[in-house]
Amino acid sequence: MGSDATASVTVESINPKVLKCEYAVRGEIVTHAQRLQQQLQTNPGSLPFDEIIYCNIGNPQSLGQQPITFFREVLALSDHPALLEKPETSVLFSSDSIARAKQILSSIPGKATGAYSHSQGIKGLRDAIAEGIAARDGFPANADDIFLTDGASPGVHNMMQLLLRSESDGILCPIPQYPLYSASIALHGGTLVPYYLDEATGWGLEISEVKKQLEDARSKGITVRALVVINPGNPTGQVLAEENQRQIVEFCKNEGLVLLADEVYQENIYVDDKKFNSFKKIARSMGYGEEDLPLVSYQSISKGYYGECGKRGGYMEVTGFSSSVREQIYKVASVNLCSNISGQILASLVMNPPKPGDASYESYVAERDGILKSLARRAKALEDALNSLEGVTCNKAEGAMYLFPQVRLPQKAIEAAKAAKKAPDAFYALSLLESTGVVVVPGSGFGQVPGTYHFRCTILPQEDKIPAIISRLTAFHEAFLNQYRD
Amino acid sequence: MAKPLDYESLNENVKKTAYAVRGELYLRASELQKEGKKIIFTNVGNPHALGQKPLTFPRQVVALCQAPFLLDDPNVGLLFPADAIARAKHYLQLTSGGLGAYSDSRGIPGVRKEVAEFIERRDGYPTDPELIFLTDGASKGVMQMLNAIIRNENDGILVPVPQYPLYSAAITLYGGSLVPYYLEEEANWSLDFNNIRQSIASARSKGITVRAMVIINPGNPTGQCLSEANIRELLRFCFLENLVLLADEVYQQNIYQDERPFISARKILFDMGPPLSKEVQLVSFHTVSKGYWGECGQRGGYFEMTNLSPKTVDEIYKVASISLSPNVPGQIFMGLMVNPPKPGDISYFKFEQESKAIMESLRKRAHIMTDGFNSCRNVVCNFTEGAMYSFPQIRLPARAIEVAKSAGKAPDVFYCLKLLEATGISTVPGSGFGQKEGVFHLRTTILPAEEDMPAIMESFKKFNDAFMEEYEDYRGYSRM
Numbered sequence: 028m029g030s031d032a033t034a035s036v037t038v039e040s041i042n043p044k045v046l047k048c049e050y051a052v053r054g055e056i057v058t059h060a061q062r063l064q065q066q067l068q069t070n071p072g073s074l075p076f077d078e079i080i081y082c083n084i085g086n087p088q089s090l091g092q093q094p095i096t097f098f099r100e101v102l103a104l105s106d107h108p109a110l111l112e113k114p115e116t117s118v119l120f121s122s123d124s125i126a127r128a129k130q131i132l133s134s135i136p137g138k139a140t141g142a143y144s145h146s147q148g149i150k151g152l153r154d155a156i157a158e159g160i161a162a163r164d165g166f167p168a169n170a171d172d173i174f175l176t177d178g179a180s181p182g183v184h185n186m187m188q189l190l191l192r193s194e195s196d197g198i199l200c201p202i203p204q205y206p207l208y209s210a211s212i213a214l215h216g217g218t219l220v221p222y223y224l225d226e227a228t229g230w231g232l233e234i235s236e237v238k239k240q241l242e243d244a245r246s247k248g249i250t251v252r253a254l255v256v257i258n259p260g261n262p263t264g265q266v267l268a269e270e271n272q273r274q275i276v277e278f279c280k281n282e283g284l285v286l287l288a289d290e291v292y293q294e295n296i297y298v299d300d301k302k303f304n305s306f307k308k309i310a311r312s313m314g315y316g317e318e319d320l321p322l323v324s325y326q327s328i329s330k331g332y333y334g335e336c337g338k339r340g341g342y343m344e345v346t347g348f349s350s351s352v353r354e355q356i357y358k359v360a361s362v363n364l365c366s367n368i369s370g371q372i373l374a375s376l377v378m379n380p381p382k383p384g385d386a387s388y389e390s391y392v393a394e395r396d397g398i399l400k401s402l403a404r405r406a407k408a409l410e411d412a413l414n415s416l417e418g419v420t421c422n423k424a425e426g427a428m429y430l431f432p433q434v435r436l437p438q439k440a441i442e443a444a445k446a447a448k449k450a451p452d453a454f455y456a457l458s459l460l461e462s463t464g465v466v467v468v469p470g471s472g473f474g475q476v477p478g479t480y481h482f483r484c485t486i487l488p489q490e491d492k493i494p495a496i497i498s499r500l501t502a503f504h505e506a507f508l509n510q511y512r513d
Numbered sequence: 514m515a516k517p518l519d520y521e522s523l524n525e526n527v528k529k530t531a532y533a534v535r536g537e538l539y540l541r542a543s544e545l546q547k548e549g550k551k552i553i554f555t556n557v558g559n560p561h562a563l564g565q566k567p568l569t570f571p572r573q574v575v576a577l578c579q580a581p582f583l584l585d586d587p588n589v590g591l592l593f594p595a596d597a598i599a600r601a602k603h604y605l606q607l608t609s610g611g612l613g614a615y616s617d618s619r620g621i622p623g624v625r626k627e628v629a630e631f632i633e634r635r636d637g638y639p640t641d642p643e644l645i646f647l648t649d650g651a652s653k654g655v656m657q658m659l660n661a662i663i664r665n666e667n668d669g670i671l672v673p674v675p676q677y678p679l680y681s682a683a684i685t686l687y688g689g690s691l692v693p694y695y696l697e698e699e700a701n702w703s704l705d706f707n708n709i710r711q712s713i714a715s716a717r718s719k720g721i722t723v724r725a726m727v728i729i730n731p732g733n734p735t736g737q738c739l740s741e742a743n744i745r746e747l748l749r750f751c752f753l754e755n756l757v758l759l760a761d762e763v764y765q766q767n768i769y770q771d772e773r774p775f776i777s778a779r780k781i782l783f784d785m786g787p788p789l790s791k792e793v794q795l796v797s798f799h800t801v802s803k804g805y806w807g808e809c810g811q812r813g814g815y816f817e818m819t820n821l822s823p824k825t826v827d828e829i830y831k832v833a834s835i836s837l838s839p840n841v842p843g844q845i846f847m848g849l850m851v852n853p854p855k856p857g858d859i860s861y862f863k864f865e866q867e868s869k870a871i872m873e874s875l876r877k878r879a880h881i882m883t884d885g886f887n888s889c890r891n892v893v894c895n896f897t898e899g900a901m902y903s904f905p906q907i908r909l910p911a912r913a914i915e916v917a918k919s920a921g922k923a924p925d926v927f928y929c930l931k932l933l934e935a936t937g938i939s940t941v942p943g944s945g946f947g948q949k950e951g952v953f954h955l956r957t958t959i960l961p962a963e964e965d966m967p968a969i970m971e972s973f974k975k976f977n978d979a980f981m982e983e984y985e986d987y988r989g990y991s992r993m
Contacts, residue, residue: 035755036757037822038824041661043664049831053834086615088610089609094613104576107572107573107575113592119586119588137561139810140810141567141807141810142559142810143562143802178837180837192523214835252518283516285518336614337613337616338842348516351519355520355523358527361536362532362683364535366649367649367840367842368811369811
């Protein structure tokens, strides 16, 4: 046939970086769960459970969380502005959602929500976001520093693409980490430089550990370009203390690193003694301005109390870069033209929600607080349940949406896993799935200290399902230990 | 200490990437707009930005999906027709928890099924929804495929010249090599297989492994609609040379002549039967941004894979999963586009009316613009058979070329900047798309409102004639 046998696209001839990258959150265990779900449909009663419960992914609305009414009112009106001309609309929609939709539409050239916008996102929406950032931090923010993206993830890819020239370029990432980072680094041909969070001290970030890993990487000829910090942590759930954040800022400044601050869980805080502080706020309060620290701060509409994952909205706030670098960031963003408008609008609502006095304020607060309090209760219930299991320790979820318990597996189980050609925690997670229908992600998908095993479970199933999940999990764990007891 | 990220230490591939559609001309136009000048943006295929109205039915459906509490309200029938209400319920049921939940990374299975059914109706051949991936706009799909194919700078991708610069940008970003093949302007931008064979041979002699061939049909910026014979020859060529065919068919609904209707590459591939239909690897792209929908801001698109191995499809799925899922409203727009109101539906009449009006107007504007350009003595413009653009060739006098060069600008950039400053018409110079050496073009869209078109063409002609006056020498016509 062809003149060049290697030309056609086969698994042997595709980009090796594609082959190398991995993303466990929607990996093997999820595919298996989907097969079991099919089986339940075609052959009900054939499995020891009635339904699959997906605790593998931070996807709140897929597990019954309701969207914030005000946000959806504004979006519906923005999507179909003809509604604003009808008298019936004021009966069906709140007055402030109507006002906000009108304001948003007037900030869009021609009120055309179906048009490609400016490649950084609609200016008026970026203004609203900048105001929201300034109100949150007490330090000014600039609309021109904001790049609205289809979720926070494309913004992460953009920065990795800019920073990574070759395998000799490295990015410091926390271990455990959300595997977007490892996947993105692999896709863009760089090197992940791990720094270990300390499980014994609530997943503490020790600067001495980061420094050690940095120096180690440099001694191997790696140019370390940036430090990724996820705060609140994913999968680990810790919220950094201010002092810690100051150390991190100082460290990046001294070592010449770009700080990539993943702050998508900033509105998911469940403990009273910790508060979210953006890295930008911390840096500015230390007296570091634009000139002093290159910082990219990521936010998303997928998390918080709004959980609008399917809309794909988010932004990166890019500060401390020269104009020639920013032009390059803009240029790469422009190749994709713009992010989806609905997501852009939502991002502006998230950063600028109803205020006291607004018609929707009270119902908005009730919805918001209802969700956040429920998340806090679920985090606690699951954490306590996991800690009650033999050989399982689970750090508190101070924030985010996950629990990341450590499971001490008996030697026999580890051997059974090896015989089945699976990582021990994947073997455990698979057994858990097959006994209970609960889908979690093995710790190996996030990284962990070698010889330790974890899994990540979300706190997202609805509250009324939690007791059943806990009892099934407890029964499974006991049975598993008994089966593999040394 | 040097800044951690300065221009020098950026990824070289990023620095080399160019995307003229939102490049120098657009940035200058935006500056002028800020200063208060009226700008007509014809740099990008963005219909709604130039006054085209969204179709009513899809907006009604998506608004209901955004705010499902409306569906429970007894008064909802006062604001929405029954079929929009039913359709919203249908799509909400297909999601895994409404618009706010990540869907399957390949897109909502029910919507992919609707896309498969559309493809089958269009082409007469069945297709597998599992091989259809929805994406945030067709561009993301193109980038994913090119990223999967390109291993290093020795991998080449055949790209038409002129081309839509997403291809050149993506190839540069991913570190591959662009292997150009020239479309024949004098033969209505048709394919010249001798030229294509020469290009591929030349690339191979330099050690390049040519992996894939891009075809844009209808063409962008060129607008030509390929004949069935052309597409057959193309498929045979890909079969012989072992190339993946990347068929950008996003303008398949934008056809302004009747001699060459749109036929998908896939249909022709299956018409040709085995061995080609079983061997030729094909990826076809489509979008909600173009056609008569023009819903650019929704970012809805898909790609369909034919004859890629299951393992390859798995790897592409894996990469899609890192981004979790395409945006759900965009997916619903795609479902609605491939499954629009049918005769008998309450909303059918209005939907048909709105669609027809847009299509008829686009056809008229294609003519107005082509004729307007051709009425200028130094301009030759092929008819816009399809897509949304006009790509006239502007013959520039030698002195204009000299002045441009001494100003450090490509001659067509120079011309387009002058055009912008004189008239507010923001175009993209032909150099942004590629063209033969010494031949200059600009790309404009046919999207300004029909009633504004005559004035715009007048304004262009006035500028062009003045430009020629200024730069032409008095010995008559400039070099043609």
